[in-house]
Amino acid sequence: MARQKSLPSAPEASGHLADKTLIIDNGAHTLKAGLATHLDDTPPNLDSCHIIPNVIARSQRDKRTYIGPEYSDCLDFGELAYRRPVEKGFIVHWEAEKAVWERSFLHKDDAVVKCDPEETSLILTEAPNAPVALQRNADEMVFEEFGFAGYYRTIAPTLNAYAPSPFPSTATSVSGVPLECLLIIDVGHSHTTVTPLHHGRPFQHAIKRLEIGGKTLTNQMKLLISRTFDVHREDHIVSEIKEDVCFVSQDFNADLERVWRGGRYDPRAVDASLLVDYVLPDYETIKRGYARPHDPAVKLRDIMLGIGTEGGRREHVLTIANERFVVPELLFSPADIGMRQAGLAGMVLQSIDALPAGFRQAYLANILVVGGTSKLPGFVQRLESELRSLVDVDEVVRVARAEEPAKNVWLGGAGMAKSADLMRSLIVTRQEYAEHGDGWARRVFAGKARR
Amino acid sequence: MATGALRFRTPHIDELPTTQSRQAPGFAWVAVAGGAQEDPSKNWGTTNRKRARVSLGGQTDQQREAVSAKQQREIERKLRDLNSDNAKDVVIDLPKKHGVGVGGVKAGKTTNTKKILASGKNFAHYLDDEEAEIARTGRRDGEAEAPPPPQRASKTPLARRKTREDSSISGSPAPSTMQTGPPLLPRGAQALPHLRANENDIENEDYDDTPTLPSDAEIEYLLSLPPLTYTQARAAPPPATGPAPRRFCETCGYWGRVKCSKCGTMTCSVACKDVHDLDKCMKMYT
Numbered sequence: 001m002a003r004q005k006s007l008p009s010a011p012e013a014s015g016h017l018a019d020k021t022l023i024i025d026n027g028a029h030t031l032k033a034g035l036a037t038h039l040d041d042t043p044p045n046l047d048s049c050h051i052i053p054n055v056i057a058r059s060q061r062d063k064r065t066y067i068g069p070e071y072s073d074c075l076d077f078g079e080l081a082y083r084r085p086v087e088k089g090f091i092v093h094w095e096a097e098k099a100v101w102e103r104s105f106l107h108k109d110d111a112v113v114k115c116d117p118e119e120t121s122l123i124l125t126e127a128p129n130a131p132v133a134l135q136r137n138a139d140e141m142v143f144e145e146f147g148f149a150g151y152y153r154t155i156a157p158t159l160n161a162y163a164p165s166p167f168p169s170t171a172t173s174v175s176g177v178p179l180e181c182l183l184i185i186d187v188g189h190s191h192t193t194v195t196p197l198h199h200g201r202p203f204q205h206a207i208k209r210l211e212i213g214g215k216t217l218t219n220q221m222k223l224l225i226s227r228t229f230d231v232h233r234e235d236h237i238v239s240e241i242k243e244d245v246c247f248v249s250q251d252f253n254a255d256l257e258r259v260w261r262g263g264r265y266d267p268r269a270v271d272a273s274l275l276v277d278y279v280l281p282d283y284e285t286i287k288r289g290y291a292r293p294h295d296p297a298v299k300l301r302d303i304m305l306g307i308g309t310e311g312g313r314r315e316h317v318l319t320i321a322n323e324r325f326v327v328p329e330l331l332f333s334p335a336d337i338g339m340r341q342a343g344l345a346g347m348v349l350q351s352i353d354a355l356p357a358g359f360r361q362a363y364l365a366n367i368l369v370v371g372g373t374s375k376l377p378g379f380v381q382r383l384e385s386e387l388r389s390l391v392d393v394d395e396v397v398r399v400a401r402a403e404e405p406a407k408n409v410w411l412g413g414a415g416m417a418k419s420a421d422l423m424r425s426l427i428v429t430r431q432e433y434a435e436h437g438d439g440w441a442r443r444v445f446a447g448k449a450r451r
Numbered sequence: 452m453a454t455g456a457l458r459f460r461t462p463h464i465d466e467l468p469t470t471q472s473r474q475a476p477g478f479a480w481v482a483v484a485g486g487a488q489e490d491p492s493k494n495w496g497t498t499n500r501k502r503a504r505v506s507l508g509g510q511t512d513q514q515r516e517a518v519s520a521k522q523q524r525e526i527e528r529k530l531r532d533l534n535s536d537n538a539k540d541v542v543i544d545l546p547k548k549h550g551v552g553v554g555g556v557k558a559g560k561t562t563n564t565k566k567i568l569a570s571g572k573n574f575a576h577y578l579d580d581e582e583a584e585i586a587r588t589g590r591r592d593g594e595a596e597a598p599p600p601p602q603r604a605s606k607t608p609l610a611r612r613k614t615r616e617d618s619s620i621s622g623s624p625a626p627s628t629m630q631t632g633p634p635l636l637p638r639g640a641q642a643l644p645h646l647r648a649n650e651n652d653i654e655n656e657d658y659d660d661t662p663t664l665p666s667d668a669e670i671e672y673l674l675s676l677p678p679l680t681y682t683q684a685r686a687a688p689p690p691a692t693g694p695a696p697r698r699f700c701e702t703c704g705y706w707g708r709v710k711c712s713k714c715g716t717m718t719c720s721v722a723c724k725d726v727h728d729l730d731k732c733m734k735m736y737t
Contacts, residue, residue, distance in 0.1 A: 056543055056545065057543075058543045065543060065544075065545070067545070081543060082536065083543045084536050087536070087573060087574040088574050090574065090577075092572070092573055092574050092577065093573075094567050094568055095545065095568045095569075096545070098568065099545050128678065128684065129678055129679055129680065129681045129683075129684040130681075131577045131578060131580070131581040131680075131681060132581060132584075133577050133580060133581065134577055137567045140561075140563045140564060140567060141559075141564055141567060144559070144560060144561045144563060144564050145559050145560055145561075145564040145568075190534075194686075198670060198674060201674050202674075203673050203674060203676075204674075204676050204677060204678040204679060205673070205676045205679060207678070207679065207684055208684060208685070208686045209684045209685055209686060210686050211534060211685070215534065215536070216533050216534055219532070219533045219534070219535070220533060223533075224704065227702070256704075256705060256706065260703070260705045260719075261703065262720070263719070263720030263721060263722060264720060264721040264722040265721070266720070321704075322703075322704040322705070323704065326699070326704055333696075333697065335689070335696035335697065336696065336697055336699065337526075337529070337530065337533065338526035338529070338530065338696070339530055340688045341685065341686045341687070341688060341689075342686050342687060342688060342689040343689070346686070346689050347686040350686060350687055355673075356662075356664075356665040356669060356673070357662040358662045358663050358664040358665050359664065359665065360662075361661070362664075446677075446678070447674075447675070448675075
């Protein structure tokens with residue numbers, strides 16, 4: 001049922017693959033975007049991947065609105081109001097997303113990745129299990145509004161198969177050839193997904209999602225810190241605290257004991273090596289918060305007034321104790337806040353159990369962790385030990401984190417873009433879209449229609 | 452409307468926390484009888500709700516269910532807040548951009564894009580739309596044939612049905628249609644007859660019972676399965692035999708050892724409990 005689509009400008013002849021490819025890993029927190037080309041053979045360079053905050057923020061103090069890359073120009077992150085175009089991992093608010101994309105790619109003077117859509121192909125990633133209407137919206141916006149010359153939409157985990165393998169024993173794959181068996185754990189901003197891939201194609205019935213991501217951890221951190229000092233509206237600052245100070249504990253019970261003050265009749269000495277004093281930024285003298293080991297001799301009230309600090313500056317200091325490891329613990333046991341889902345290790349096993357038994361060992365031995373939240377110290381070690389305790393003694397469990405967890409999906413996309421044959425087989429050009437319509441394009445992306 | 456305790460065991464319904472859960476039409480408040488608290492001959496006039504609950508013959512099933520439903524709604528509200536983006540009360544207008552590109556600043560270039568850019572739908576709307584579409588046509592967009600129809604709702608009253616597994620323990624929230632596939636789907640060594648152990652084989656020391664890799668046809672079949680819907684792909688709850696959920700102290704974050712009798716939150720020690728009673732006690736659960 002081919003519907004002729006009327007595009008605003010006439011597309012050029014089909015079969016012509018654009019020279020340059022723009023790869024956008026469209027995440028809820030940041031966009032990872034960069035250009036790659038299949039004309040030369042240099043391996044994809046991580047420096048050409050730019051991380052652009054995917055947000056529109058309004059500052060009451062500056063009375064300015066920061067769109068996308070302008071966010072890093074903001075001088076005062078206090079009490080910023082945020083508007084995110086991506087909800088739960090999917091692009092829902094296209095008005096805002098269009099503003100961010102235009103500011104990043106089409107801005108006359110100051111684009112982060114300057115490109116001309118009419119002559120560029122686009123590889124766009126989305127989260128797994130998208131509602132069909134959102135996929136249709138994305139396809140229509142890309143072709144009809146921006147007018148890219150070619151387009152391929154895929155779920156983000158599949159691109160990891162085209163990135164170099166982090167396992168020392170697996171040979172680095174030639175560009176354009178996917179790795180054979182991979183279990184991708186993508187710990188993102190909105191949620192965490194587990195995807196088994198076979199030669200770069202996902203087993204759709206085994207994709208599982210845990211609704212805890214970086215955003216949940218930041219919000220939980222806000223709740224816990226607000227017990228002493230109200231930070232509910234300081235999203236950026238708490239996010240920085242989380243990145244600076246949180247870690248995943250290898251022995252949760254023991255660590256919790258170490259930082260307990262004890263009861264009224266049973267006081268205990270707190271192990272000060274786990275405590276941290278965090279100096280909050282005030283955007284006048286202190287531009288970025290930082291952490292230092294706890295110093296019990298220091299009087300917090302004096303420091304607030306500037307007595308006893310270096311140069312007499314006023315520091316607002318928070319002492320952070322068990323929040324450091326209680327917050328990331330949510331990933332491993334969501335039942336702590338009442339969420340009725342299995343933790344990360346349980347979810348991995350649920351996904352593997354959905355696969356044929358012959359694949360069990362293959363996938364347990366090839367677990368790749370990507371995503372910004374996986375940069376928490378101790379994450380991989382904890383996941384590996386939990387998985388090991390849940391499987392048989394003679395099954396091998398190998399978990400590795402990509403070298404650049406945030407950019408790995410982009411790296412895979414760039415590796416895919418290097419191979420002209422692969423691109424030709426995947427990309428839907430504008431003319432084909434105009435001839436066959438969006439339903440056909442959706443089926444091609446899902447692998448159901450032959451071209 | 453509610454007369455006496457419930458007679459049939461209600462099925463276990465798990466309300467998934469989506470982005471918003473509205474009181475949809477079809478929702479009705481049901482009065483829960485006060486049990487023996489309302490009977491003047493039994494009620495000796497204490498205002499301490501805990502004592503009244505305990506001494507007057509305990510709570511009825513309906514009361515317990517009402518309390519736990521309320522607690523569950525509270526927990527779900529908190530989870531929704533945790534996963535929110537602070538975008539609800541925020542209205543940021545996009546400034547008019549200059550020198551960016553041809554074409555309408557706000558409006559799109561074609562009718563489809565105009566609709567997309569002007570729509571104020573959020574994710575919960577799209578989810579609801581998709582579920583309505585599936586309920587209406589029985590299949591998602593683009594699939595060649597409909598998935599096998601779900602089990603027809605049985606008309607046998609619950610009391611007469613043969614016992615079946617509690618649905619919350621069975622693992623994945625995906626409907627049972629997903630589990631039935633072609634008999635090729637191997638589940639452990641049982642499905643692969645050539646691997647089934649014979650007595651002679653077990654005694655043979657070289658017997659190797661690792662399952663072999665599935666055949667290419669099976670792999671192709673699995674790879675071509677359609678994607679699950681958003682709610683089907685949620686990870687299932689942990690098995691009910693696992694450890695109970697851990698509770699923490701509300702004030703300091705250590706293990707929760709004592710439960711507040713008024714609001715049910717836990718604290719770890721007398722000092723933390725005093726702080727809780729002064730500032731934080733919600734006194735909300737009966």
